[in-house]
Amino acid sequence: MKNLNLKSFLPGLVMLIAITGAFAFQKSDEKPSVVAETGWVDHPAPCTQPVECENQGGPICTVMLNNTEYDVKGKFNPSDITCERVLTRSLN
Numbered sequence: 001m002k003n004l005n006l007k008s009f010l011p012g013l014v015m016l017i018a019i020t021g022a023f024a025f026q027k028s029d030e031k032p033s034v035v036a037e038t039g040w041v042d043h044p045a046p047c048t049q050p051v052e053c054e055n056q057g058g059p060i061c062t063v064m065l066n067n068t069e070y071d072v073k074g075k076f077n078p079s080d081i082t083c084e085r086v087l088t089r090s091l092n
Helices: 006-024
Strands: 037-041 049-053 062-065 068-071
Touching: 049 062
Parallel strands: none
Antiparallel strands: 037 049, 062 068
């Protein structure tokens, strides 16, 4: 049997590692799923009207009720009585 020479296999090994690395670190085209978060409107009483907001870093989440626009606020803890956390809508 002939001795295998490392110099003859080295270019192929380097190419195999490069191709594997290119596919292993490729970015995914999937968008992250948006999970709606329940916010609350302080009208007519504090934190009584539930509204869903995406909370993805866009403009402040608002809702129209009786031709008046209200900001939607979230709770820091589900047991909180007041709603002071700012929620946002997605940019899309």
